[in-house]
Amino acid sequence: MTEESTSLFEKYTDIRPIFKKDRDILRPSYIPENLPHRRKQIESLASILATALQGSRPSNILIFGKTGTGKTAVMKYLGKEIKAAHTTNEGRFSAVNFIYINCEIVDTQYGVLAHVGNYFIQDWDERIPFTGWSTEKVYNQLREQIDAREEVTLIVLDEIDKLVYKSGDDVLFHLTEINADLHQGKLSIVGISNDLKFTEFLDTRVRSRLGEERMVFPPYNANQLQDILRQRAELALNDDAIDPGVISLCAALAAQEHGDARRALDLLRVSAELAERDHATRVTEHFVHKAVNKLELDAVEEVVSTLPTHSKLVLLSILINEREGSLYSTTGEVYDTYRELCRQHGMNHLTQRRVTDLISELDMLGIINARLKSFGRGGRTREISLAVSLYEIADVLRQDEQIKDLIDSRPHQNQTKLL
Protein backbone atom coordinates (compact mmCIF):
# COMPACT_ATOMS: atom_id res chain seq x y z
CA MET A 1 0.00 0.00 0.00
CA THR A 2 1.34 3.36 -0.90
CA GLU A 3 0.98 6.31 1.32
CA GLU A 4 -1.26 7.94 -1.26
CA SER A 5 -3.90 5.21 -1.39
CA THR A 6 -4.08 5.04 2.38
CA SER A 7 -4.85 8.72 2.68
CA LEU A 8 -7.33 8.47 -0.17
CA PHE A 9 -9.49 6.01 1.77
CA GLU A 10 -8.91 7.66 5.07
CA LYS A 11 -10.52 10.73 3.65
CA TYR A 12 -13.77 8.84 3.33
CA THR A 13 -13.66 6.41 6.20
CA ASP A 14 -12.77 9.07 8.69
CA ILE A 15 -15.93 11.00 7.99
CA ARG A 16 -18.40 10.25 10.67
CA PRO A 17 -21.73 9.76 8.90
CA ILE A 18 -24.53 12.10 9.86
CA PHE A 19 -27.29 9.56 9.38
CA LYS A 20 -27.57 6.25 11.16
CA LYS A 21 -28.92 3.56 8.86
CA ASP A 22 -32.56 4.47 8.34
CA ARG A 23 -33.07 8.05 7.17
CA ASP A 24 -36.77 7.43 6.55
CA ILE A 25 -37.25 7.90 10.28
CA LEU A 26 -37.09 11.63 9.56
CA ARG A 27 -39.89 11.41 7.05
CA PRO A 28 -43.35 12.48 8.19
CA SER A 29 -44.73 9.11 7.03
CA TYR A 30 -42.69 7.20 9.61
CA ILE A 31 -44.78 6.13 12.61
CA PRO A 32 -42.63 5.98 15.77
CA GLU A 33 -43.25 3.79 18.81
CA ASN A 34 -44.76 6.69 20.67
CA LEU A 35 -46.12 9.99 19.50
CA PRO A 36 -45.10 12.90 21.74
CA HIS A 37 -47.84 15.30 22.89
CA ARG A 38 -50.67 13.26 21.44
CA ARG A 39 -51.33 11.01 24.42
CA LYS A 40 -54.68 12.67 25.17
CA GLN A 41 -55.93 12.28 21.59
CA ILE A 42 -54.68 8.71 21.39
CA GLU A 43 -56.38 7.78 24.66
CA SER A 44 -59.73 9.21 23.74
CA LEU A 45 -59.69 7.71 20.25
CA ALA A 46 -58.60 4.38 21.70
CA SER A 47 -61.48 4.45 24.16
CA ILE A 48 -63.91 4.83 21.29
CA LEU A 49 -62.27 2.30 18.99
CA ALA A 50 -61.70 -0.32 21.69
CA THR A 51 -65.34 -1.28 21.25
CA ALA A 52 -64.31 -2.88 17.96
CA LEU A 53 -62.10 -5.39 19.76
CA GLN A 54 -65.17 -6.54 21.69
CA GLY A 55 -66.99 -7.07 18.44
CA SER A 56 -69.29 -4.05 18.64
CA ARG A 57 -69.41 -1.16 16.27
CA PRO A 58 -67.57 1.96 17.46
CA SER A 59 -69.08 5.36 16.72
CA ASN A 60 -68.07 7.02 13.50
CA ILE A 61 -65.52 9.74 14.13
CA LEU A 62 -64.56 12.98 12.44
CA ILE A 63 -61.08 14.27 13.17
CA PHE A 64 -60.13 17.85 12.35
CA GLY A 65 -56.81 19.65 12.52
CA LYS A 66 -54.38 21.55 10.36
CA THR A 67 -51.67 19.80 8.33
CA GLY A 68 -48.88 18.33 10.39
CA THR A 69 -50.85 18.10 13.64
CA GLY A 70 -50.49 14.32 13.78
CA LYS A 71 -53.96 13.23 12.68
CA THR A 72 -52.78 10.70 10.14
CA ALA A 73 -49.89 9.49 12.29
CA VAL A 74 -52.20 8.93 15.27
CA MET A 75 -54.75 6.99 13.21
CA LYS A 76 -52.08 4.81 11.61
CA TYR A 77 -50.55 4.23 15.01
CA LEU A 78 -53.94 3.19 16.40
CA GLY A 79 -54.46 0.90 13.41
CA LYS A 80 -51.19 -0.84 14.15
CA GLU A 81 -52.02 -1.13 17.84
CA ILE A 82 -55.51 -2.42 17.29
CA LYS A 83 -54.22 -5.16 15.02
CA ALA A 84 -51.49 -6.01 17.49
CA ALA A 85 -54.02 -6.20 20.33
CA HIS A 86 -55.94 -8.82 18.42
CA THR A 87 -52.89 -10.87 17.42
CA THR A 88 -51.38 -10.99 20.88
CA ASN A 89 -54.69 -11.68 22.62
CA GLU A 90 -56.31 -14.01 20.14
CA GLY A 91 -59.50 -15.47 21.46
CA ARG A 92 -60.05 -12.61 23.87
CA PHE A 93 -60.40 -9.89 21.23
CA SER A 94 -62.16 -10.08 17.90
CA ALA A 95 -60.31 -9.24 14.72
CA VAL A 96 -60.63 -5.74 13.34
CA ASN A 97 -60.18 -4.88 9.68
CA PHE A 98 -58.39 -1.58 9.46
CA ILE A 99 -58.50 0.07 6.05
CA TYR A 100 -56.72 3.35 5.41
CA ILE A 101 -57.61 5.36 2.30
CA ASN A 102 -56.10 8.68 1.29
CA CYS A 103 -58.91 10.49 -0.51
CA GLU A 104 -56.50 12.82 -2.20
CA ILE A 105 -55.43 9.81 -4.25
CA VAL A 106 -58.64 7.76 -4.23
CA ASP A 107 -61.19 10.50 -4.79
CA THR A 108 -64.15 8.87 -6.53
CA GLN A 109 -67.12 6.90 -5.21
CA TYR A 110 -66.15 3.92 -7.24
CA GLY A 111 -62.52 4.13 -6.18
CA VAL A 112 -63.31 4.16 -2.46
CA LEU A 113 -65.78 1.27 -2.69
CA ALA A 114 -63.42 -0.80 -4.84
CA HIS A 115 -60.53 -0.11 -2.48
CA VAL A 116 -62.50 -1.30 0.53
CA GLY A 117 -63.86 -4.33 -1.32
CA ASN A 118 -60.41 -5.37 -2.49
CA TYR A 119 -59.04 -5.26 1.03
CA PHE A 120 -60.78 -8.57 1.61
CA ILE A 121 -59.98 -10.20 -1.71
CA GLN A 122 -56.61 -11.93 -1.81
CA ASP A 123 -57.00 -13.66 -5.18
CA TRP A 124 -55.77 -11.26 -7.86
CA ASP A 125 -58.17 -12.64 -10.47
CA GLU A 126 -61.18 -11.97 -8.30
CA ARG A 127 -60.35 -8.42 -7.41
CA ILE A 128 -62.71 -5.60 -8.27
CA PRO A 129 -61.31 -3.93 -11.42
CA PHE A 130 -60.44 -0.26 -11.21
CA THR A 131 -63.13 0.43 -13.79
CA GLY A 132 -65.82 -1.47 -15.62
CA TRP A 133 -68.32 -2.45 -12.95
CA SER A 134 -71.36 -0.45 -12.01
CA THR A 135 -71.03 1.33 -8.67
CA GLU A 136 -73.97 -0.67 -7.36
CA LYS A 137 -72.25 -3.92 -8.17
CA VAL A 138 -69.09 -2.80 -6.37
CA TYR A 139 -71.18 -1.78 -3.38
CA ASN A 140 -72.91 -5.15 -3.24
CA GLN A 141 -69.62 -6.98 -3.49
CA LEU A 142 -68.18 -4.86 -0.69
CA ARG A 143 -71.21 -5.45 1.52
CA GLU A 144 -70.92 -9.21 1.01
CA GLN A 145 -67.24 -9.11 1.88
CA ILE A 146 -67.83 -7.18 5.08
CA ASP A 147 -70.77 -9.36 6.06
CA ALA A 148 -68.90 -12.58 5.34
CA ARG A 149 -67.17 -12.38 8.73
CA GLU A 150 -68.25 -11.48 12.21
CA GLU A 151 -65.77 -8.65 12.50
CA VAL A 152 -65.70 -4.90 12.72
CA THR A 153 -64.29 -3.05 9.74
CA LEU A 154 -62.79 0.38 10.34
CA ILE A 155 -62.40 2.60 7.31
CA VAL A 156 -60.18 5.64 7.72
CA LEU A 157 -60.85 8.25 5.06
CA ASP A 158 -57.95 10.67 5.18
CA GLU A 159 -58.54 14.06 3.54
CA ILE A 160 -62.22 13.17 3.37
CA ASP A 161 -63.02 16.75 2.31
CA LYS A 162 -61.29 16.11 -1.03
CA LEU A 163 -63.64 13.22 -1.66
CA VAL A 164 -66.71 15.26 -0.78
CA TYR A 165 -65.73 18.27 -2.90
CA LYS A 166 -64.84 16.11 -5.87
CA SER A 167 -67.46 13.39 -5.84
CA GLY A 168 -70.19 14.48 -3.43
CA ASP A 169 -71.40 12.54 -0.41
CA ASP A 170 -73.14 9.59 -2.07
CA VAL A 171 -70.43 7.16 -1.08
CA LEU A 172 -70.54 8.39 2.52
CA PHE A 173 -74.29 8.06 2.50
CA HIS A 174 -74.02 4.43 1.44
CA LEU A 175 -71.18 3.58 3.79
CA THR A 176 -72.82 5.14 6.82
CA GLU A 177 -76.06 3.36 6.04
CA ILE A 178 -74.55 0.00 5.29
CA ASN A 179 -74.88 -1.32 8.85
CA ALA A 180 -78.63 -1.60 8.40
CA ASP A 181 -78.00 -4.16 5.65
CA LEU A 182 -75.36 -6.15 7.48
CA HIS A 183 -76.16 -9.25 9.50
CA GLN A 184 -72.91 -10.08 11.23
CA GLY A 185 -70.24 -7.68 9.96
CA LYS A 186 -70.05 -4.10 11.23
CA LEU A 187 -68.59 -0.96 9.75
CA SER A 188 -67.34 2.29 11.24
CA ILE A 189 -65.86 5.28 9.53
CA VAL A 190 -63.17 7.66 10.69
CA GLY A 191 -62.95 10.81 8.58
CA ILE A 192 -59.88 13.02 8.73
CA SER A 193 -59.91 16.56 7.40
CA ASN A 194 -58.13 19.87 7.75
CA ASP A 195 -61.21 21.68 6.55
CA LEU A 196 -63.85 22.29 9.22
CA LYS A 197 -66.34 23.56 6.70
CA PHE A 198 -66.64 20.53 4.48
CA THR A 199 -69.46 19.09 6.59
CA GLU A 200 -71.65 21.96 5.37
CA PHE A 201 -71.67 20.22 2.01
CA LEU A 202 -73.00 16.99 3.46
CA ASP A 203 -76.57 15.79 3.49
CA THR A 204 -77.90 16.32 7.05
CA ARG A 205 -78.33 12.58 7.58
CA VAL A 206 -74.75 11.88 6.50
CA ARG A 207 -73.49 14.74 8.64
CA SER A 208 -75.09 13.46 11.81
CA ARG A 209 -74.16 9.83 11.22
CA LEU A 210 -70.59 10.61 10.29
CA GLY A 211 -70.02 13.01 13.15
CA GLU A 212 -71.15 10.77 16.00
CA GLU A 213 -67.86 11.71 17.62
CA ARG A 214 -65.74 14.71 16.77
CA MET A 215 -62.23 15.61 17.71
CA VAL A 216 -59.94 18.50 16.96
CA PHE A 217 -56.15 18.17 16.93
CA PRO A 218 -54.53 21.43 18.10
CA PRO A 219 -51.34 22.63 16.41
CA TYR A 220 -48.03 21.89 18.11
CA ASN A 221 -46.16 24.76 19.73
CA ALA A 222 -42.43 25.27 19.22
CA ASN A 223 -41.48 23.34 22.37
CA GLN A 224 -43.60 20.37 21.40
CA LEU A 225 -42.11 20.40 17.92
CA GLN A 226 -38.67 20.34 19.48
CA ASP A 227 -39.59 17.20 21.42
CA ILE A 228 -40.80 15.53 18.24
CA LEU A 229 -37.63 16.46 16.39
CA ARG A 230 -35.39 15.38 19.25
CA GLN A 231 -37.06 12.00 19.41
CA ARG A 232 -36.60 11.41 15.67
CA ALA A 233 -33.09 12.85 15.60
CA GLU A 234 -32.00 10.41 18.28
CA LEU A 235 -33.26 7.54 16.17
CA ALA A 236 -32.04 8.73 12.80
CA LEU A 237 -28.93 10.79 13.35
CA ASN A 238 -25.63 9.98 14.98
CA ASP A 239 -24.78 11.58 18.31
CA ASP A 240 -23.13 14.96 17.97
CA ALA A 241 -24.11 15.12 14.31
CA ILE A 242 -26.20 18.24 14.85
CA ASP A 243 -25.48 21.61 16.36
CA PRO A 244 -27.55 22.45 19.44
CA GLY A 245 -29.39 25.29 17.73
CA VAL A 246 -30.57 23.26 14.74
CA ILE A 247 -33.54 21.57 16.33
CA SER A 248 -34.87 24.71 17.92
CA LEU A 249 -34.49 26.57 14.63
CA CYS A 250 -36.38 23.92 12.67
CA ALA A 251 -39.07 23.91 15.35
CA ALA A 252 -39.32 27.70 15.41
CA LEU A 253 -39.64 27.92 11.63
CA ALA A 254 -42.34 25.25 11.56
CA ALA A 255 -44.15 26.81 14.50
CA GLN A 256 -44.47 30.01 12.50
CA GLU A 257 -46.46 27.99 10.00
CA HIS A 258 -49.26 26.90 12.33
CA GLY A 259 -47.16 24.29 14.18
CA ASP A 260 -46.70 21.90 11.32
CA ALA A 261 -44.72 18.83 12.41
CA ARG A 262 -44.44 17.64 8.82
CA ARG A 263 -42.68 20.85 7.92
CA ALA A 264 -40.38 20.60 10.94
CA LEU A 265 -39.36 17.06 10.03
CA ASP A 266 -38.82 17.95 6.39
CA LEU A 267 -36.60 20.83 7.44
CA LEU A 268 -34.50 18.63 9.69
CA ARG A 269 -34.21 15.84 7.14
CA VAL A 270 -33.27 18.12 4.25
CA SER A 271 -30.79 20.04 6.44
CA ALA A 272 -29.10 16.76 7.31
CA GLU A 273 -29.09 15.64 3.68
CA LEU A 274 -27.56 18.93 2.56
CA ALA A 275 -24.89 18.67 5.24
CA GLU A 276 -24.15 15.11 4.14
CA ARG A 277 -23.88 16.17 0.52
CA ASP A 278 -21.46 18.90 1.55
CA HIS A 279 -19.32 16.29 3.36
CA ALA A 280 -19.86 18.32 6.51
CA THR A 281 -19.38 16.56 9.82
CA ARG A 282 -22.25 18.32 11.52
CA VAL A 283 -25.60 19.79 10.63
CA THR A 284 -25.46 23.49 11.38
CA GLU A 285 -28.03 26.28 11.24
CA HIS A 286 -26.53 27.28 7.93
CA PHE A 287 -27.93 24.07 6.41
CA VAL A 288 -31.36 24.74 7.87
CA HIS A 289 -31.53 28.05 6.01
CA LYS A 290 -30.44 26.28 2.86
CA ALA A 291 -33.11 23.64 3.47
CA VAL A 292 -35.83 26.30 3.63
CA ASN A 293 -34.93 27.43 0.10
CA LYS A 294 -34.53 23.94 -1.21
CA LEU A 295 -37.92 22.82 0.07
CA GLU A 296 -39.58 25.81 -1.57
CA LEU A 297 -37.84 25.18 -4.87
CA ASP A 298 -38.57 21.48 -4.82
CA ALA A 299 -42.25 22.13 -4.17
CA VAL A 300 -42.48 24.51 -7.13
CA GLU A 301 -40.55 22.18 -9.35
CA GLU A 302 -42.67 19.20 -8.47
CA VAL A 303 -45.93 21.02 -9.06
CA VAL A 304 -44.93 22.78 -12.27
CA SER A 305 -43.17 19.86 -13.90
CA THR A 306 -46.16 17.58 -13.50
CA LEU A 307 -48.70 20.01 -14.97
CA PRO A 308 -50.43 18.98 -18.20
CA THR A 309 -49.31 20.81 -21.36
CA HIS A 310 -52.19 23.27 -21.54
CA SER A 311 -51.74 24.28 -17.91
CA LYS A 312 -48.07 24.87 -18.61
CA LEU A 313 -49.01 27.03 -21.57
CA VAL A 314 -51.41 29.05 -19.45
CA LEU A 315 -48.68 29.48 -16.86
CA LEU A 316 -46.23 30.50 -19.55
CA SER A 317 -48.75 33.07 -20.79
CA ILE A 318 -48.98 34.62 -17.34
CA LEU A 319 -45.21 34.59 -17.13
CA ILE A 320 -44.82 36.27 -20.52
CA ASN A 321 -47.33 38.97 -19.65
CA GLU A 322 -45.52 39.62 -16.38
CA ARG A 323 -42.14 39.70 -18.09
CA GLU A 324 -43.45 42.28 -20.48
CA GLY A 325 -44.08 44.63 -17.65
CA SER A 326 -47.65 44.12 -16.47
CA LEU A 327 -47.92 43.75 -12.71
CA TYR A 328 -50.89 41.46 -13.26
CA SER A 329 -52.96 40.24 -16.18
CA THR A 330 -56.67 39.60 -16.54
CA THR A 331 -58.19 36.32 -17.67
CA GLY A 332 -58.84 37.82 -21.10
CA GLU A 333 -55.22 38.92 -21.50
CA VAL A 334 -53.88 35.57 -20.38
CA TYR A 335 -56.25 33.85 -22.78
CA ASP A 336 -55.09 36.00 -25.69
CA THR A 337 -51.44 35.20 -25.01
CA TYR A 338 -52.28 31.55 -24.51
CA ARG A 339 -54.09 31.35 -27.86
CA GLU A 340 -51.15 33.00 -29.54
CA LEU A 341 -48.80 30.40 -28.01
CA CYS A 342 -51.03 27.57 -29.19
CA ARG A 343 -51.09 29.06 -32.66
CA GLN A 344 -47.29 29.32 -32.77
CA HIS A 345 -47.01 25.77 -31.60
CA GLY A 346 -49.61 24.46 -34.06
CA MET A 347 -51.83 23.20 -31.27
CA ASN A 348 -55.57 23.44 -30.83
CA HIS A 349 -56.46 25.85 -28.05
CA LEU A 350 -58.97 25.17 -25.29
CA THR A 351 -62.03 27.34 -24.69
CA GLN A 352 -61.90 30.29 -22.37
CA ARG A 353 -64.22 28.48 -19.98
CA ARG A 354 -61.74 25.65 -19.65
CA VAL A 355 -58.80 28.03 -19.29
CA THR A 356 -60.70 29.74 -16.44
CA ASP A 357 -60.67 26.41 -14.65
CA LEU A 358 -56.97 25.88 -15.34
CA ILE A 359 -56.27 29.31 -13.88
CA SER A 360 -58.25 28.38 -10.76
CA GLU A 361 -56.23 25.18 -10.45
CA LEU A 362 -52.94 27.07 -10.72
CA ASP A 363 -54.23 29.42 -8.06
CA MET A 364 -55.11 26.53 -5.76
CA LEU A 365 -51.68 25.02 -6.28
CA GLY A 366 -50.19 28.28 -5.06
CA ILE A 367 -48.17 28.99 -8.21
CA ILE A 368 -50.18 32.06 -9.08
CA ASN A 369 -52.35 34.56 -7.25
CA ALA A 370 -55.74 35.06 -8.87
CA ARG A 371 -57.93 37.64 -7.18
CA LEU A 372 -61.44 38.38 -8.38
CA LYS A 373 -61.83 42.08 -9.04
CA SER A 374 -64.45 44.28 -10.61
CA PHE A 375 -63.41 47.15 -12.84
CA GLY A 376 -66.89 48.61 -12.95
CA ARG A 377 -67.79 49.19 -16.54
CA GLY A 378 -64.49 47.53 -17.39
CA GLY A 379 -66.09 44.28 -16.31
CA ARG A 380 -65.37 41.75 -13.66
CA THR A 381 -62.38 39.45 -14.00
CA ARG A 382 -59.45 37.92 -12.19
CA GLU A 383 -56.30 39.84 -11.47
CA ILE A 384 -53.57 37.28 -12.05
CA SER A 385 -49.92 37.37 -11.05
CA LEU A 386 -47.18 34.84 -10.35
CA ALA A 387 -46.84 33.73 -6.75
CA VAL A 388 -43.37 32.34 -7.31
CA SER A 389 -40.29 33.89 -8.88
CA LEU A 390 -40.46 34.23 -12.64
CA TYR A 391 -36.97 32.78 -13.04
CA GLU A 392 -37.75 29.67 -11.03
CA ILE A 393 -40.84 28.92 -13.07
CA ALA A 394 -39.07 29.61 -16.35
CA ASP A 395 -36.32 27.18 -15.36
CA VAL A 396 -38.77 24.43 -14.60
CA LEU A 397 -40.84 25.07 -17.74
CA ARG A 398 -37.65 24.81 -19.77
CA GLN A 399 -37.32 21.19 -18.70
CA ASP A 400 -40.34 20.43 -20.90
CA GLU A 401 -38.98 19.99 -24.44
CA GLN A 402 -42.14 21.29 -26.15
CA ILE A 403 -42.42 24.32 -23.93
CA LYS A 404 -38.67 24.98 -24.10
CA ASP A 405 -38.95 25.47 -27.86
CA LEU A 406 -41.78 27.91 -27.31
CA ILE A 407 -39.85 29.96 -24.78
CA ASP A 408 -36.72 30.03 -26.88
CA SER A 409 -38.30 30.59 -30.28
CA ARG A 410 -40.97 33.05 -29.25
CA PRO A 411 -40.57 35.93 -31.69
CA HIS A 412 -41.62 38.59 -29.26
CA GLN A 413 -40.27 42.11 -29.59
CA ASN A 414 -39.05 42.17 -26.04
CA GLN A 415 -37.48 38.76 -26.02
CA THR A 416 -34.85 39.35 -23.38
CA LYS A 417 -32.37 37.45 -21.28
CA LEU A 418 -34.99 37.31 -18.57
CA LEU A 419 -36.12 33.90 -19.76
Add this chain to the structure above:
DNA sequence: TGTCCACTGGAAGGGAGGGCTT
Protein backbone atom coordinates in the same frame (compact mmCIF):
# COMPACT_ATOMS: atom_id res chain seq x y z
C1' DT B 1 -80.57 54.42 -10.30
C1' DG B 2 -80.06 51.71 -14.10
C1' DT B 3 -76.80 50.12 -17.51
C1' DC B 4 -73.19 47.57 -19.01
C1' DC B 5 -68.77 45.27 -19.23
C1' DA B 6 -65.86 41.08 -18.97
C1' DC B 7 -66.01 37.82 -17.08
C1' DT B 8 -67.26 33.81 -13.36
C1' DG B 9 -68.82 29.50 -12.39
C1' DG B 10 -72.75 26.05 -12.44
C1' DA B 11 -75.05 22.60 -15.26
C1' DA B 12 -75.46 19.48 -18.80
C1' DG B 13 -73.64 16.68 -21.89
C1' DG B 14 -70.21 14.68 -25.47
C1' DG B 15 -66.70 11.58 -26.39
C1' DA B 16 -62.47 9.05 -25.59
C1' DG B 17 -60.43 5.55 -22.95
C1' DG B 18 -60.39 2.13 -19.57
C1' DG B 19 -62.71 -2.28 -18.62
C1' DC B 20 -66.59 -5.75 -17.65
C1' DT B 21 -70.70 -8.67 -19.26
C1' DT B 22 -73.46 -11.26 -22.22
Add this chain to the structure above:
DNA sequence: AAGCCCTCCCTTCCAGTGGACA
Protein backbone atom coordinates in the same frame (compact mmCIF):
# COMPACT_ATOMS: atom_id res chain seq x y z
C1' DA C 1 -69.09 -7.91 -31.04
C1' DA C 2 -72.30 -5.13 -28.88
C1' DG C 3 -73.80 -3.05 -24.92
C1' DC C 4 -72.90 -1.32 -20.74
C1' DC C 5 -70.47 1.38 -16.77
C1' DC C 6 -67.20 4.88 -14.83
C1' DT C 7 -63.81 8.57 -15.03
C1' DC C 8 -61.59 12.32 -17.13
C1' DC C 9 -61.21 16.18 -19.98
C1' DC C 10 -63.46 19.14 -22.42
C1' DT C 11 -67.27 22.20 -24.78
C1' DT C 12 -71.51 24.74 -24.88
C1' DC C 13 -74.85 27.46 -22.80
C1' DC C 14 -76.17 30.82 -19.79
C1' DA C 15 -77.63 33.19 -15.46
C1' DG C 16 -75.30 35.93 -12.27
C1' DT C 17 -72.22 39.66 -10.57
C1' DG C 18 -69.39 44.00 -8.56
C1' DG C 19 -68.86 48.36 -9.32
C1' DA C 20 -67.66 52.45 -12.52
C1' DC C 21 -70.12 55.38 -15.16
C1' DA C 22 -73.87 58.10 -17.47
